[in-house]
Structures are given as C-alpha cells and as structure tokens.
Amino acid sequence: MRIVQEFTKGFWKELPPFKLVLGLCPTLGVTTTAYAGIGMGLATTFVLVCSNILVSSLRSVIPSKVRIAAYVVIIAAFVVMVEMATQAWVFPLYKGLGVFIPLIVVNCIVLGRAEAFAAKNGVMLSIADGAGIGLGYTIALGVLGALREVTGTGALLGSAFLPFLPGPIQVMPAAFKPFLFATLAPGAFVFLGIMLGVINLVSVKK
Numbered sequence: 265m266r267i268v269q270e271f272t273k274g275f276w277k278e279l280p281p282f283k284l285v286l287g288l289c290p291t292l293g294v295t296t297t298a299y300a301g302i303g304m305g306l307a308t309t310f311v312l313v314c315s316n317i318l319v320s321s322l323r324s325v326i327p328s329k330v331r332i333a334a335y336v337v338i339i340a341a342f343v344v345m346v347e348m349a350t351q352a353w354v355f356p357l358y359k360g361l362g363v364f365i366p367l368i369v370v371n372c373i374v375l376g377r378a379e380a381f382a383a384k385n386g387v388m389l390s391i392a393d394g395a396g397i398g399l400g401y402t403i404a405l406g407v408l409g410a411l412r413e414v415t416g417t418g419a420l421l422g423s424a425f426l427p428f429l430p431g432p433i434q435v436m437p438a439a440f441k442p443f444l445f446a447t448l449a450p451g452a453f454v455f456l457g458i459m460l461g462v463i464n465l466v467s468v469k470k
Contacts, residue, residue: 267388270392274400280397299357301405310398312374408455412451419432
C-alpha cells in the first residue's frame with residue numbers, strides 16, 4: 265500500500281540527516297541531550313504534517329509563480345503555533361531550543377517536502393510523508409542526542425528541559441570520566457560523522 269510506503273521511507277530510505285543530508289543545522293545545534301533532540305524533532309514533525317496538509321489541499325489554488333512564498337507563509341504560521349505552545353506549556357524546552365524553533369521556517373526538510381511532495385500529491389499521502397519524515401528525523405535527533413549526552417555526562421535523560429520526566433539515568437559506571445568534547449559543537453560534527461559512516465556501511469552491505 266502506497267501510504268505505508270510513504271510513511272516508512274522516512275525511517276531509513278529517506279532519513280533526513282543521513283540519507284537526504286538535510287536539516288543539519290538543528291541536528292548539530294540542539295542534540296546536546298536526548299530530550300532536546302526529541303523535542304526539536306517533534307516540533308518539526310508537527311510543522312511538517314500540518315504544512316503538508318495545507319499545501320496539498322491548496323495546490324490547485326496557489327499560483328505557481330508565488331508558490332514558494334505561499335509555502336513559507338504556511339510553514340511560518342505553524343512554526344508560530346509551535347513556538348507559542350512550547351513557550352506556554354513546556355517553557356524549559358522552549359528556552360533550551362532557543363532560536364532553533366523559529367528557524368524551522370527555513371528548515372530545508374519542511375520546505376522541501378512541501379515543494380517536492382505535498383504540492384504534487386493528495387492529502388493522505390502528504391500526511392503519511394510528513395509524519396514518516398518527521399518521526400524519522402525525531403528518532404535520528406534523539407539517538408544522536410543520547411549518544412552525545414551519555415558520552416559527555418555518563419547519564420541519560422538528565423536534561424532539565426522536561427522536568428516532569430524522570431532522570432537522570434546513570435548509564436556509565438562510577439569510574440567513567442565524562443568526555444566533555446561530546447557536548448560541545450565540534451563533538452556534534454564528530455558524532456554525526458560516526459553515525460553517517462555506520463549508516464553508509466550498513467547501506468553498502470545491504
């Protein structure tokens with residue numbers, strides 16, 4: 265069934281940061297913890313699904329000459345909703361993600377799905393596409409954030425961004441010395457490169 269194919273492609277075949285190599289700015293910027301990575305991924309997923317729905321619904325109405333501008337306006341409207349919602353209900357996460365929430369407007373993943381898929385397909389397929397790509401992106405950011413957090417602190421889920429969840433969970437033994445490089449910006453590049461290398465190796469073997 266095509267809807268299932270469009271949904272599942274985002275988990276491996278078109279995994280945004282590693283297969284499409286898109287959305288690398290937030291991938292590198294917010295993945296200091298697993299909480300932050302998952303929070304950013306879910307915010308992007310919401311914008312992806314909602315913008316795909318609206319773009320797909322209006323694709324026959326929006327003039328081709330102004331389609332990009334119209335897509336940006338649609339995406340920006342949902343980004344504002346996400347920003348206001350996180351500020352109101354999950355303020356620590358809002359503070360932790362900072363400028364990266366409004367920057368979802370210029371995220372290549374969101375605009376790319378609107379232009380390449382939603383503008384050419386029906387609403388249901390566009391929902392499946394947006395949800396699959398978004399959840400795949402969320403998993404990628406969560407895994408990268410978890411690796412950096414465990415390596416850099418020895419614990420997992422120790423972020424204060426979501427204080428109502430339990431944490432931290434001590435993963436490494438007491439004798440473990442945190443590798444602080446993992447929590448810094450250069451560490452993001454190194455861990456992203458390692459994950460990209462592993463995924464490419466698995467893909468080649470397949």
